[in-house]
Amino acid sequence: MLMPILQVHSEDIPDYVIVCGDPQRAEIISRKLDSARELAFSREYRTFAGEIQGVPVAVTSHGVGSPGAAVCFEELIRAGAKTIIRVGTAGSYFAELPAGSLVVSTAAVRAEGLTYQLVPQGYPAVADSQVVDALYASALETDGLVRKGITVTLDAFFAGVEEIPHKKYKQAGVLAVEMEIAALYVIASLRGIRAGAILVLDGFADADLAKEYNPHTDIVAQAVEREIHVALQAVVKLAAE
Numbered sequence: 001m002l003m004p005i006l007q008v009h010s011e012d013i014p015d016y017v018i019v020c021g022d023p024q025r026a027e028i029i030s031r032k033l034d035s036a037r038e039l040a041f042s043r044e045y046r047t048f049a050g051e052i053q054g055v056p057v058a059v060t061s062h063g064v065g066s067p068g069a070a071v072c073f074e075e076l077i078r079a080g081a082k083t084i085i086r087v088g089t090a091g092s093y094f095a096e097l098p099a100g101s102l103v104v105s106t107a108a109v110r111a112e113g114l115t116y117q118l119v120p121q122g123y124p125a126v127a128d129s130q131v132v133d134a135l136y137a138s139a140l141e142t143d144g145l146v147r148k149g150i151t152v153t154l155d156a157f158f159a160g161v162e163e164i165p166h167k168k169y170k171q172a173g174v175l176a177v178e179m180e181i182a183a184l185y186v187i188a189s190l191r192g193i194r195a196g197a198i199l200v201l202d203g204f205a206d207a208d209l210a211k212e213y214n215p216h217t218d219i220v221a222q223a224v225e226r227e228i229h230v231a232l233q234a235v236v237k238l239a240a241e
């Protein structure tokens, strides 16, 4: 069956799918796979399929923000994905977690709008524990900082006039902020599949992003290489369980 928005055929989508925001990053991830081939590039959704150590895996970009990403997650699940791992970037809340650190998201604060059109308030956006364990164990096998914990999913990237309660999230121990995980976790729970996410921190969430945001540094690029490796090794671990 052809998925209308991703333009991929369900026969080509394996159990394991890595998702990332940037179509260019999807291509970078595909280069780590054996026998990689591009399946489609439709809107912001670019999909490749290949294998990692004999395990079939696809990679799809989901763009920026929960509503667009949700379209991607829903179609991947309809196409047959059983485990989806987001490989992304996020802003840090803690000086001890500078740019280049990794965070495995165990759950997301639903500070976005999309999931309120899917499930009632109070429904958790929570990762699958096996996926979290595989990501965290794989990350510990690499050099560099990694933490696991709660992240927050926002809709707004650049600030407007409304206050985003960054201070309260930080006081409540939220590690990092990004824009798609709540959608992924809620949709995965609703549709009965496993999901998890690993993030590279690319700056500080409470900075003035309009002035200070620059994710194009060597430190971030190296950490993205590391998180891609971690995510693919997590797929290998999960497939062996």
Ligand code: R1X
Pocket (backbone or CB within 6 Å): 021, 063, 064, 065, 088, 089, 090, 157, 178, 179, 180
């Ligand atoms: O999730 C966030 C969003 O997709 C992280 O990076 C993007 C904004 O630059």
